[in-house]
Amino acid sequence: MKKLLSLGLLGAALSGFTGMASAQDSQLDLIAKGKLVATAADCQACHTNPEGGKPFSGDYAIHSPMGTIYTTNITPSKQFGIGNYTLQQFSRAVREGVRPDGENLYPAMPYTSYSHMSDEDIQAMYAYFQLGVKPVEQPTKPTALPFPFNMRIAMAGWNLMYLDSSAFKPDPTKSEQWNRGAYLVNGAGHCDTCHTPRNLMMGEVTSKPLAGGMVGPWYAPNISSDPISGIGNWTQAQLVEYMKTGRTLGKNQAAGPMAEAVQNSLQYLPESDLNAIAFYLKNSTPVRDPADQKAADSFGSKQVNVEEGLRGAHPSNANNTIIGGAALFSGYCASCHQPDGGGSKNQAYPSLYNNTATGLNNASNLISAILYGVDRQVGDQHVLMPKFGEGSYVGQLTDAQIADISNYVLTNFGNADIQVTSHDVAVLRAGGPVTLLAKLQPFMAPAMGVGVIIVLALIFWLFSRRKNRRR
Ligand code: HEC
Ligand code: HEC
Ligand code: HEC
Structure with missing residues (x-):
């Protein structure tokens, strides 16, 4: 950590100080690693507008059920981007969904998955975004959701219920490959943000991991290991082929958001990571939809x-x-x-x-x-x-x-x-x-008084439950 806090200094070293060759090398390694992590995490998919936007300059419109949310400029521009972010502020935005000004981000930014990313990966990404990405001096469209969704503070309550901010803990009873796959699927690769169903409050249904969910007009299918409802009858090689190319004969072709995931992220991952993801999926908890009779x-x-x-x-x-x-x-x-x-x-x-x-x-x-x-x-x-x-x-x-x-x-x-x-x-x-x-939105203003009381009660209940659990 300490080394990164002095990034500014090392940045200066990069731009021409002498006698710091080895520091420069390790700094370049770190930036290269950060680029790989950012690719696996597919920051590009949302923070670059596919219609000709400059890399990471934001302004991609995400149509959520609550209204349109615009992605932000995450280039190192000091005025419009994240050039002034410290490592801690960057980590907090990416892993906890909180901006430096203390405002909460909407979970359209998948911090609920990134929360499991390791300190090392976050540090490397920070180095990449500060030193490896070109600053773009360009503002993005402001996000203006209708009341009450414009109250970002409400997300703090939502986070209490749906943000699991525990760091990823490897399972010592499982192989290294399984653990790497688990880290990529539920953390950096955030497959779960699309493939795990969401409840009425837009939280992930943790009892049905990877069991399928809608992403706008597309359906991200069940990719749990179940042979009928999930990918249980795909071979490891077929899964790797799908992630690498976006198509597997006799199975499926990636369109919509999955095409973007393959195009911007998965095709660039090392074969070992793709195999780890496939291995983890093949060994994940099977979730069967009773309505499914055959694959x-x-x-x-x-x-x-x-x-x-x-x-x-x-x-x-x-x-x-x-x-x-x-x-x-x-x-x-x-x-x-x-x-x-x-x-x-x-x-x-x-x-x-x-x-x-x-x-x-x-x-x-x-x-x-x-x-x-x-x-x-x-x-x-x-x-x-x-x-x-x-x-x-x-x-x-x-x-x-x-x-x-x-x-x-x-x-x-x-x-x-x-x-x-x-x-x-x-x-x-x-x-x-x-x-x-979102359907309830027009009724929310009048119901707000009641709503606030319910949310407070929920938070209170949650806290008391958490305390009890810790004992
Ligand atoms: C699925 C889409 C999506 C992906 C993938 C994504 N982001 Fe975001 N990100 C967003 C959206 C949307 C916002 C703005 C949310 C808001 O306004 O509340 C955001 C906001 C941010 C912010 C806060 C910027 C600010 O100051 O307001 C940072 C930092 C950030 N993202 C970094 C990243 C990084 C780093 C990655 C990759 C690890 C990433 N994002 C991947 C959608 C995404
Ligand atoms: C942004 C949303 C999104 C993300 C992130 C995402 N997927 Fe998908 N995925 C989809 C959608 C939508 C489809 C359906 C594509 C189609 O049929 O055109 C899909 C299809 C698939 C399929 C084919 C399933 C079938 O039964 O046909 C597999 C396998 C898959 N995804 C694996 C993954 C893995 C592994 C990850 C993480 C590394 C991932 N996906 C991340 C949205 C997503
Ligand atoms: C000009 C040729 C062409 C025409 C016309 C065409 N398709 Fe396709 N279709 C494709 C190609 C190419 C793919 C994707 C192949 C790949 O991903 O490797 C595809 C994929 C698909 C898929 C799989 C999508 C997914 O998400 O998995 C479906 C379903 C489909 N087409 C149905 C149709 C239907 C129905 C029509 C008529 C309305 C149609 N296509 C017309 C070329 C065509």
């Missing part, structure tokens, strides 16, 4: 060919929706995914059966793939499926049309128990389901 990648080997269906005579009482869906699928999807849904020969256009996007008991990823497309840059490969929602250059589809196509795909290639309505599509088009907490 999501095992659906659809019926080999229905949409073109034959369209040529064939339909009985006059045939379901119009299916005919509509078949015609739409044939027109908009079959050129790439093929009339039988089996994908192109080399699978660059993937099969729609044996694909978790169509086999899960949640159709969000199928619908969102149609609405928002797939866009992923890995190495020098750019994977692209056009979007059919707003701003599409191939043609916009209506909610009803997307519902029809989805139902055609689900019935013939995927999980036929799931059906999609236009309303489902409209909800995802608007950014995903809204939580109860």
Whole structure:
């Protein structure tokens, strides 16, 4: 720690003092390590605006159920960024969600996962952000959530309930690889922030680790070790391949926020870290959803060919929706995914059966793939499926049309128990389901008096419980 407190001095050394070669070397090592940690933690994903923003200059809009939250400039700019942060202030922001001015951050900044990061990793990241990142002299849009969510102090109460700020403790009964995986999945890599379901208060449901949750209009599936609901039937190598490339044949292709995780972070991790993550997932607590009868990648080997269906005579009482869906699928999807849904020969256009996007008991990823497309840059490969929602250059589809196509795909290639309505599509088009907490917002002002009392009671109860536990 002490060494880092004198970062300023070492920074000066970097910019030209002589006779400090070894200090310089270790400082450069530290910055390089910090860059790796920041990559694993994917700070880039949120703090760089994907639409041409300068690295780490913020201004990326995160649409939370409570309103839009803008990420901040975390370059070393003294005026607009974190150039004035001390190591302690940096650590407190990243691991406890508290700004230097004492205000609480919203948990859209995943400090609930980063809280488990080690001191060494935080120090290395601090060195990187102070000395390895170019300052960007540019302000970001202010976040202005509606009352009562603009009361950042409320987050302090939330933290009492949902922030586990204990440092990561290796489990001595488990292997080094397992422990490294646990650290990455629940800490730096924050897989849990998306893959663990959240309750009505937006806290992670700790009894169902990695059991799947909505991220805006996308569904981050169950990645616990359960063979039916989770990734239990993926091999270690298939998981590593997925993280490295964003696709595993017969399983899934990463779109939406998972594509970003692969693009900005996972593809750059050393193979040993990817193996540790896969090993940990394969050995995590299995969480089964009783509604699941079979694995999501095992659906659809019926080999229905949409073109034959369209040529064939339909009985006059045939379901119009299916005919509509078949015609739409044939027109908009079959050129790439093929009339039988089996994908192109080399699978660059993937099969729609044996694909978790169509086999899960949640159709969000199928619908969102149609609405928002797939866009992923890995190495020098750019994977692209056009979007059919707003701003599409191939043609916009209506909610009803997307519902029809989805139902055609689900019935013939995927999980036929799931059906999609236009309303489902409209909800995802608007950014995903809204939580109860946000729905209550208009009623909160009048209910606030009561609310404050309830929160106080909760805090009191929590504190007394914690004290009791410590005894
Ligand atoms: C999932 C999105 C996300 C990721 C990933 C993320 N951040 Fe943030 N971060 C945010 C948001 C949103 C805010 C602003 C929250 C607010 O206004 O309350 C923020 C705020 C901050 C702040 C406070 C800045 C200030 O002075 O207001 C710091 C420091 C920070 N992030 C550092 C990091 C670092 C370092 C990483 C990687 C280890 C990281 N963030 C990863 C979303 C993210
Ligand atoms: C920002 C949110 C987010 C983060 C962080 C994230 N994921 Fe995902 N993940 C998703 C979404 C959404 C999908 C669905 C992608 C799709 O089908 O297009 C997904 C899909 C997956 C799948 C495929 C599951 C299946 O059944 O098809 C695996 C495996 C996976 N993620 C592992 C991880 C691991 C390991 C981490 C941490 C290193 C991680 N994810 C971090 C959102 C996220
Ligand atoms: C121009 C070619 C093209 C067209 C047209 C097309 N797709 Fe795709 N589709 C792709 C590519 C490329 C991928 C991603 C492959 C990868 O990630 O490796 C993909 C992926 C998908 C996925 C998996 C997404 C996920 O999140 O896992 C689904 C589902 C899908 N397409 C359905 C459709 C449907 C339905 C249509 C018609 C509305 C359609 N596609 C039209 C090329 C296309």
